[in-house]
Amino acid sequence: MDAPIWAEMVGTLNLFRALSAEGLAAACAVMRVDKVARNCLIVEQGEPAKRAYALGAGSVRIAQTGEDGGQAIIRFIAPGEMFGTVPLFTDHRFPADAIAAEPSVVLSWSERDLRQLIGDHPAIALNLITIMGTRLAELQERVRELATQRIEQRIAQAVLRLASQAGQDRLDGVKIEFPLRRKDLADYAGTTLHSASRTLAAWEKAGLLTSRDLHLTIHHIAELRRIAEPSAG
Numbered sequence: 001m002d003a004p005i006w007a008e009m010v011g012t013l014n015l016f017r018a019l020s021a022e023g024l025a026a027a028c029a030v031m032r033v034d035k036v037a038r039n040c041l042i043v044e045q046g047e048p049a050k051r052a053y054a055l056g057a058g059s060v061r062i063a064q065t066g067e068d069g070g071q072a073i074i075r076f077i078a079p080g081e082m083f084g085t086v087p088l089f090t091d092h093r094f095p096a097d098a099i100a101a102e103p104s105v106v107l108s109w110s111e112r113d114l115r116q117l118i119g120d121h122p123a124i125a126l127n128l129i130t131i132m133g134t135r136l137a138e139l140q141e142r143v144r145e146l147a148t149q150r151i152e153q154r155i156a157q158a159v160l161r162l163a164s165q166a167g168q169d170r171l172d173g174v175k176i177e178f179p180l181r182r183k184d185l186a187d188y189a190g191t192t193l194h195s196a197s198r199t200l201a202a203w204e205k206a207g208l209l210t211s212r213d214l215h216l217t218i219h220h221i222a223e224l225r226r227i228a229e230p231s232a233g
Helices: 003-010 021-029 111-120 123-148 151-166 182-189 193-205 221-228
Strands: 032-036 041-043 051-057 060-065 071-077 097-100 104-110 167-170 173-176 209-212 215-218
Touching: 003 021, 003 051, 003 104, 021 111, 051 111, 071 151, 071 182, 104 111, 111 123, 123 151, 151 167, 151 173, 151 182, 151 193, 151 215, 151 221, 182 193, 193 209
Parallel strands: none
Antiparallel strands: 032 104, 041 097, 051 104, 060 071, 060 097, 167 173, 173 215, 209 215
């Protein structure tokens, strides 16, 4: 694919934030651009990490499988977000699968090129530290939610997090742009498919949201926030 049409997005990526025009041009020069089909595995859990990735268009779900075969969705990736970068600076193993949730465009850099960019433009290293710190804080918050919140609260938190990440304001509410199966939401909220389906059905009946063509539209976001609060019940 033609990389120049994605060059403008590179400057918006957290990894290259505040980089000089020269630095951005260097990042674009070594960037690879790939089209990825829906449900295509971009990286596989446990395989050696050789590239850093960013999403140009579409959406990606990051799913981790435990030794018992149970799966958890760690996060969703929206356009403009990085993924698969941290392993290049840790154990060089991807900790989870990255799967295209819809037809997507993926930007990537080889480890060698990324390290050269860091050497030439140290601001990238500072950005990387910020990214790692933010991801760690997010994971700590998720662990706290799993340990302390009721199922309904966790599902509400998951929906609100996705709305914040990929919500689009519409006349009838906020539409989450990620294609979202109920199993995805269940895995993301750390609950069963039955519980997630039952909760969403109740919320649809109450008019809080609607689910159509794998997309959720939230009609009463304030009420969903009330449900997500620790004191809700």
